[in-house]
Amino acid sequence: MSTTPSFVTGQSPSRFKMVYLLRDDPSAREMGAVEELIKTAFPDVRFMDLWLPPFGASKKQMELWVSKLSPFLMPNTLLVGIGHAGTAVCWLQERFSDLSFGLLNLSVFAINAPTEDSDFTVERRHANRVALFSKDYPPIKDHTENWPWMAETSLDVCWLQHGILSENGNLCKYAVALLISAYIQNPDIQPVYEAVAPI
Numbered sequence: 001m002s003t004t005p006s007f008v009t010g011q012s013p014s015r016f017k018m019v020y021l022l023r024d025d026p027s028a029r030e031m032g033a034v035e036e037l038i039k040t041a042f043p044d045v046r047f048m049d050l051w052l053p054p055f056g057a058s059k060k061q062m063e064l065w066v067s068k069l070s071p072f073l074m075p076n077t078l079l080v081g082i083g084h085a086g087t088a089v090c091w092l093q094e095r096f097s098d099l100s101f102g103l104l105n106l107s108v109f110a111i112n113a114p115t116e117d118s119d120f121t122v123e124r125r126h127a128n129r130v131a132l133f134s135k136d137y138p139p140i141k142d143h144t145e146n147w148p149w150m151a152e153t154s155l156d157v158c159w160l161q162h163g164i165l166s167e168n169g170n171l172c173k174y175a176v177a178l179l180i181s182a183y184i185q186n187p188d189i190q191p192v193y194e195a196v197a198p199i
Contacts, residue, residue: 015184019048081110084113087120107190
């Protein structure tokens with residue numbers, strides 16, 4: 001009997017060969033819960049965990065991290081991040097889109113992330129970028145107003161106001177996993193969003 005959650009069985013093939021899950025200590029538990037749901041739905045996709053330097057890393061540490069990360073990134077790749085890591089994946093998308101080695105189709109999915117924090121700032125609008133967040137989530141309150149201009153798809157949902165693993169954690173983590181799974185298959189996730197928005 002398959003262990004794949006019923007909401008992702010029968011999924012069509014992925015648009016991406018690689019999905020990178022960018023982790024930091026504050027979001028590791030939330031990312032683990034979401035990863036568990038989406039990985040089994042796409043057996044032909046390689047999922048890889050990448051770790052983010054701690055808050056307040058020096059400029060030299062950040063440059064070293066980027067230099068070590070760049071060989072892993074390839075065309076047809078999705079980067080996913082939650083919170084601080086979500087801001088970081090957008091920053092990486094902007095940084096690598098200026099390079100000339102075929103990363104123009106790098107896509108990102110940022111969850112409950114601010115548009116800026118002490119280490120990263122989302123500076124410009126980018127195609128192939130989804131921001132899924134609640135403007136009322138305390139850690140990012142007053143730092144989400146620019147997402148509609150910065151992300152190709154910007155979704156402000158009330159059910160994330162307490163985070164992915166809140167009292168309604170099961171509903172939230174399934175909804176987040178469903179939206180990521182939808183994006184892995186198709187850049188237009190509006191129909192799926194409309195189905196889960198009322199939860």
